[in-house]
Amino acid sequence: MIRTVATTPFEGQxxxxxxxxxxxxxxxxxxxxxxxxxxxxxxVSPPRGAVLVIGGDGRFHNxxxxxxxxxxxxxxxxxxxxxxxxxxxxxxxxSHVIRKHQASGGLILSxxxxxxxxxxxFGIKYNVANGGPAPExxxxxxxxxxxxxxxxxxxxxxxxxxxxxxxxxVAGMVVEVIDPVADYADLMESLFDFVAIxxxxxxxxxxxxxxxxxxxxxxxxxxxxxxxxxxxxxxxNGTPIEDFGGHHPDPNLVHAKVLYDLMMSPEAPVLGAASDxxxxxxxxxxKNRFVTPSDSLAMLAANAHLAPAYAGGLKGIxxxxxxxxxxxxxxxxxxxxxxxxPTGWKFFGNLLDAGMATICGEESAGTGSDHVREKDGLWAxxxxxxxxxxxxxxxxxxxxxxxxxxxxxxxxxxDYEAIETEKANALMxxxxxxxxxxxxxxxxxxxxxxxxxxxxxxPVDGSVSRNQGVRxxxxxxxxxxxxxxxxxxEGATLRVYLERYEPVDGKLDEPVSAMLGELIAAAEAxxxxxxxxxxxxxxxxx
Numbered sequence: 001m002i003r004t005v006a007t008t009p010f011e012g013q014x015x016x017x018x019x020x021x022x023x024x025x026x027x028x029x030x031x032x033x034x035x036x037x038x039x040x041x042x043x044v045s046p047p048r049g050a051v052l053v054i055g056g057d058g059r060f061h062n063x064x065x066x067x068x069x070x071x072x073x074x075x076x077x078x079x080x081x082x083x084x085x086x087x088x089x090x091x092x093x094x095s096h097v098i099r100k101h102q103a104s105g106g107l108i109l110s111x112x113x114x115x116x117x118x119x120x121x122f123g124i125k126y127n128v129a130n131g132g133p134a135p136e137x138x139x140x141x142x143x144x145x146x147x148x149x150x151x152x153x154x155x156x157x158x159x160x161x162x163x164x165x166x167x168x169x170v171a172g173m174v175v176e177v178i179d180p181v182a183d184y185a186d187l188m189e190s191l192f193d194f195v196a197i198x199x200x201x202x203x204x205x206x207x208x209x210x211x212x213x214x215x216x217x218x219x220x221x222x223x224x225x226x227x228x229x230x231x232x233x234x235x236x237n238g239t240p241i242e243d244f245g246g247h248h249p250d251p252n253l254v255h256a257k258v259l260y261d262l263m264m265s266p267e268a269p270v271l272g273a274a275s276d277x278x279x280x281x282x283x284x285x286x287k288n289r290f291v292t293p294s295d296s297l298a299m300l301a302a303n304a305h306l307a308p309a310y311a312g313g314l315k316g317i318x319x320x321x322x323x324x325x326x327x328x329x330x331x332x333x334x335x336x337x338x339x340x341x342p343t344g345w346k347f348f349g350n351l352l353d354a355g356m357a358t359i360c361g362e363e364s365a366g367t368g369s370d371h372v373r374e375k376d377g378l379w380a381x382x383x384x385x386x387x388x389x390x391x392x393x394x395x396x397x398x399x400x401x402x403x404x405x406x407x408x409x410x411x412x413x414x415d416y417e418a419i420e421t422e423k424a425n426a427l428m429x430x431x432x433x434x435x436x437x438x439x440x441x442x443x444x445x446x447x448x449x450x451x452x453x454x455x456x457x458x459p460v461d462g463s464v465s466r467n468q469g470v471r472x473x474x475x476x477x478x479x480x481x482x483x484x485x486x487x488x489x490e491g492a493t494l495r496v497y498l499e500r501y502e503p504v505d506g507k508l509d510e511p512v513s514a515m516l517g518e519l520i521a522a523a524e525a526x527x528x529x530x531x532x533x534x535x536x537x538x539x540x541x542x
Contacts, residue, residue: 001171002075004151007031013039013146015139017344019125021111024061027122031152033065034072037107038152039145040126041076043138046104049079053098053127055089055180056109057215057278058240059116062087065109065124067159074173075153081173084180085165088240090215090279092368092376093184095131099372100183104129110215110278113250117243132349132373136465181222188223188379191309191371192386200389201229206269209381210259210283213237213245216275219378228385244277251276251283251365251377252542253290264288271384271395275377280345281365282377284384286395292411294324296380297361299402301330303387304359309371316357318348321454321469322481322497323363324409333406342456342468343483349373350460363413363497365542403508409501410515414538415485416494416529424484424492427532431470431482438472443522446474472526477501480523494533496523 010029013020013036020036027033046052052073056062066087073081082097083089089097091108098106111123126134126142134142155171165177197205209224211217217238224230236259237245248255251274263272263285272285284291291299301317304310317331318339331338339357341347345366351357352370361367366375388395438451454468469483481497498519502508507515523529530536 001155003154003156005031005034005154006151007035007149009147009149010035014143015125015134017346018112018133019108019123021114021121021123024118024120024122027061027065033124034068034152034154035146035149036124037069037072038076039142039149040107041072042145042149043141044105044126046076046078048077050077050104051080051082051101052078053082053089053094053101053103053106054109055084055094055106056087057090057112058086058088058242059111059122059244059277060118060120060242061122062109063162066162068154069107070160070170070175071154071157072152074155074157074171078173081175083162083175083177085163085177086180087162088180088215088218090180090184090219092280092372092374092379093180093219095127095372095374096184096187097178098127098129099131102129108278112278113248113276113281115244115248116277117246120243127373130349130353130373133344133346135346135349136463181218184219185222185227187371188382189227191379192307192382193390194228197385197389198229200392205389206230207234207271207273207385208236208259208262208269209234210236210251210256210274211238212247212249212251212256212274212276213239213241214249214275214277214279215240216279216378219279223378223382249277251281252540254540254542256283259283260285260290263290271388273381273384275381276365279377280375282367282380283365284380284395286399289396289399291395291399292324292363293361293365293367294319294326294363294409294411295399295402296384297323297359297367298326298330298406299398300367300380300383300387301327301359302334302402303391303398304383306390307383307386310358310369314358315355316351318351318357318360320344320347320362321456321471322413322483322495323361324411324499325477325501326406326409327361329406339459340456342454342465345373345375347456347458347465350458354460356459363411400509404504407501407503407506408508409499410512412498412512412516413542414496414498414520415540415542416496416533416535417539418491419494419533419535421492423533424494427494427527427529428470428482428484430532431527435470438526443525444518446478446518446522449473449475478519480519480526482523482527494529496527496529496538498523
């Protein structure tokens with residue numbers, strides 16, 4: 001029996017680049033999660049009997065929302081739900097399950113790399129039938145519905161056992177609790193040369209993978225230790241915990257410092273890697289060599305042909321606008337098209353579906369290919385392992401060789417977190433208003449060649465996305481990008497992206513901070529960060 005629950009709208013339920021993210025206490029309000037889920041169902045209007053995938057990163061409040069979402073799916077006419085056992089499905093695994101089982105879409109319960117726990121963050125994202133994040137047309141329809149919603153639908157049914165794989169029914173709807181790892185692990189084995197990697201492991205290749213007590217632990221144990229033969233204990237922090245062990249599941253040099261320190265020590269293995277809360281980001285560190293996400297994208301693209309799935313070559317390479325232009329140089333050398341998109345993986349979806357790109361990446365540690373429609377942390381780690389195993393080369397040697405071939409894009413991102421929204425908006429408004437006067441200005445040795453507010457015209461469907469960040473381009477290929485992030489839950493995060501290009505005959509192995517000094521000074525002079533925010537230094541540098 002379908003039950004209709006009267007409700008009223010909540011303000012601020014507008015999905016960002018990765019769904020709706022708020023504090024747990026916000027989602028725990030009566031009707032809050034239900035309103036948003038019902039708005040999703042109303043906006044997408046699935047055909048009766050459709051298949052829905054539900055899973056998450058194991059963070060606090062996941063199980064309660066999954067149980068409620070199952071009851072609501074039954075009331076809204078879905079015929080089948082696939083739910084990850086334990087409420088677990090990494091974001092790339094969810095994308096694969098949606099595609100493999102021809103689901104109409106999926107609910108991914110995650111706040112990605114944000115902290116978890118009763119006082120921390122929670123999120124819900126809807127992915128469409130291609131396995132990718134909902135496009136702007138869908139997220140806007142969801143938001144519009146949240147502003148007028150007056151009821152949500154459910155059935156009176158007991159919670160199911162999420163920890164026991166198998167099939168049950170909820171008010172006539174089939175619910176299958178699936179092994180969250182198996183389908184994804186099989187996909188990875190079909191893409192990469194596991195024989196070559198196993199041989200390299202037998203010959204002494206070692207690694208350390210930090211799962212950060214987040215979703216990739218079970219996947220890494222199965223793939224790295226069981227299927228590839230790395231020794232037991234290779235996977236650190238491999239058990240998902242609702243609060244991620246009290247740590248921040250963000251694979252960067254601040255939150256993965258233990259891994260970084262190991263990789264800079266004499267005891268370092270060949271490869272160090274990590275992934276984030278929901279498994280879609282990655283960190284790559286070789287012995288005595290950190291590889292930026294921008295460089296990782298470029299280096300993987302240059303060597304992807306060594307993996308069976310990409311032996312025939314790539315169709316194109318895409319990167320988000322704030323990501324460094326290192327991948328563009330690889331595309332040019334290989335005679336491939338390259339694409340610069342707004343931030344947000346959904347913008348890669350059209351390119352991948354149209355067969356215009358094969359490998360995509362973001363500076364925020366997201367890398368992936370056309371095997372799913374999400375960025376994929378373990379996929380990137382496995383491609384690195386495939387390349388290292390076939391070439392029998394160290395990460396450091398591969399990086400040096402790459403820079404000697406293409407030049408080096410020195411790169412860093414400075415995050416100013418939890419700024420008062422009004423102050424952040426004022427900074428961006430003043431910056432945008434002064435763009436026309438920037439061209440030709442000099443800041444030390446840097447001369448502005450052009451400046452704009454980035455707009456993107458999708459080459460597949462012609463849709464236009466404006467105001468995607470401010471770009472200041474300097475003569476010689478260096479850049480500064482200013483952008484407000486939509487991934488936080490409080491205030492605004494100002495992200496400043498600094499990029500200095502050095503050609504092959506330039507300085508290719510200098511300290512990053514020293515090489516970016518002039519750009520840091522220019523960013524302050526151009527944007528007035530201290531004046532607007534009172535912040536004299538970023539909270540996080542990656």
